[in-house]
Amino acid sequence: MKIKAAVLHQMQLERPYTKSNPLTIEEVELDAPGVNEVLVKIKAAGLCHSDLSVIDGNRPRQLPMVLGHEAAGVVTELGEGVKNLKVGDHVVFAFLPSCGHCSYCQTGRAALCEPGAQANGQGTLLGGHRRIHKGNDYYYHHLGVSGFAEYAVASVDSLVKIDSEIPFEIAALFGCAVMTGVGAVVNTAQLKFGNSVLVVGLGGVGLSAILGAKAAGATKIIAADLSAEKRAVAKSLGASHVLDSSKEGALEEVINITKGGVDVSVEFAGAVPALEFAFQATKRGGTTVTAALPHPNARLSLSPVMLVGQEKTLKGSYLGSCVPSRDIPAYIELYKSGRMSVEKLITHRLKLSEINEGFERLAAGDAIRQVIVFD
Ligand SMILES: [Zn+2]
Ligand SMILES: [Zn+2]
Incomplete structure (x- = not known):
């Protein structure tokens, strides 16, 4: 036809x-x-x-x-x-x-x-x-x-x-959008009722992650994006706090809000600094998930001692697992x-x-x- x-x-x-x-x-x-x-x-x-x-x-x-x-x-x-x-x-x-x-x-x-x-x-x-x-x-x-x-x-x-x-x-x-965003939070990160969560990158997938985190019973839902309009949408969907992760002091803000870092952070921005921010904002023993697809040549630099000494987990998520x-x-x-x-x-x-x-x-x-x- x-x-x-x-x-x-x-x-x-x-x-x-x-x-x-x-x-x-x-x-x-x-x-x-x-x-x-x-x-x-x-x-x-x-x-x-x-x-x-x-x-x-x-x-x-x-x-x-x-x-x-x-x-x-x-x-x-x-x-x-x-x-x-x-x-x-x-x-x-x-x-x-x-x-x-x-x-x-x-x-x-x-x-x-x-x-x-x-x-x-x-x-x-x-x-x-x-x-x-x-x-x-x-x-x-x-x-x-x-x-x-x-x-x-x-x-x-x-x-x-x-x-x-x-x-x-x-x-x-x-x-x-929904399968990837909600799945990253509930399947890949295994967010638990009462957890705190940081979502970095507020496109359709990131905003879906906020909907998923709220439905799954997250307490503090922190949404980060460079765009003020997108932060406002995140707020209307249930984010408890919003911030611009590129601004100085943003990391301290997450640490203060959560008293030490989030249980779960999920990154959808597709930029290496966004993933680094998500990892740093994750508390000891917490889980960082990335579901973004940056350019294949992008490289991430991490301190392995943080993975070991703080027992952090870093996971990739495709199709929201x-x-x-x-x-x-x-x-x-x-x-x-x-x-x-x-x-x-x-x-x-x-x-x-x-x-x-x-x-x-x-x-x-x-x-x-x-x-x-x-x-
Ligand atoms: Zn898609
Ligand atoms: Zn198969």
């Missing part, structure tokens, strides 16, 4: 993106779903910093690629062998497929699924195929999703069936019961044709979650 999609042909184009237009809206051909694949009509797709990292070249991928990895839609056609989904089901895409069979999937660590990571690295669906093309020129899939398009073919292992009552524009956010089929429905339940106001993360609703404006706004730091809404 012929569909409209936003395609990236070249990375590292100059800003403003409203002039350079890194994404072009094109008519492309989408093949029918193969074995264990389904066709999904995309209803909403969020603009995430990880898409921007492909556009600006911080996270290089094979091109041409249809971007977008945070989306929700309706199943409209089933490929061969699909048993657990039916036409009409509402689904959220997880940006890493979980094969269910590898040693990681079998031990509850779907975020490390090996065939999933391999397919994502190669820009294919889990089965190794690409379904988007123009004539004989096949395009790459973005993290098994490619949600900036009217339709997507995806592996069933990239999809989680959801309650049909939840609006698509909110549902989409559970596929990346989630099992998408277990955690996305649970997080949606928390939203539905009013314990996570995910809707407050949405600052803009766009048409597909406005996508370059959206990425310019994201690059400028003037948006939290922008969602492309399809008819």
Whole structure:
């Protein structure tokens, strides 16, 4: 079938993106779903910093690629062998497929699924195929999703069936921002009821971490960002304290508020000084988690004696250490019961044709979650 999609042909184009237009809206051909694949009509797709990292070249991928990895839609056609989904089901895409069979999937660590990571690295669906093309020129899939398009073919292992009552524009956010942010706090850091937490970097993922920390019973929730607007949003979502971690005295402020440092700090800023701040602000015996994706050449310098003498833990978190089929429905339940106001993360609703404006706004730091809404 012929569909409209936003395609990236070249990375590292100059800003403003409203002039350079890194994404072009094109008519492309989408093949029918193969074995264990389904066709999904995309209803909403969020603009995430990880898409921007492909556009600006911080996270290089094979091109041409249809971007977008945070989306929700309706199943409209089933490929061969699909048993657990039916036409009409509402689904959220997880940006890493979980094969269910590898040693990681079998031990509850779907975020490390090996065939999933391999397919994502190669820009294919889990089965190794690409379904988007123009004539004989096949395009790459973005993290098994490619949600900036009217339709997507995806592996069933990239999809989680959801309650049909939840609006698509909110549902989409559970596929990346909410899963990554909430999961980093509750799965990776294992935040306990009554803990104090520091969140550094207040984009969609960091603000989701605040929602998760609050829902999980954190007491002091300290939110740090260079932007005063984002700190204000954090406050409205439940942060008890906000600060600018680049300002002198910020570390002492955290130490004072918590009387010695936070139990858990999570960093989403993607800048080495932000991670160093998060680590230093963590108390003796506490846990620092990073879920950001800085440039691959970035290097962190730490005092090993702090790890030893203070028994601090430093952990990486991918996909919020989630099992998408277990955690996305649970997080949606928390939203539905009013314990996570995910809707407050949405600052803009766009048409597909406005996508370059959206990425310019994201690059400028003037948006939290922008969602492309399809008819
Ligand atoms: Zn994302
Ligand atoms: Zn696996």
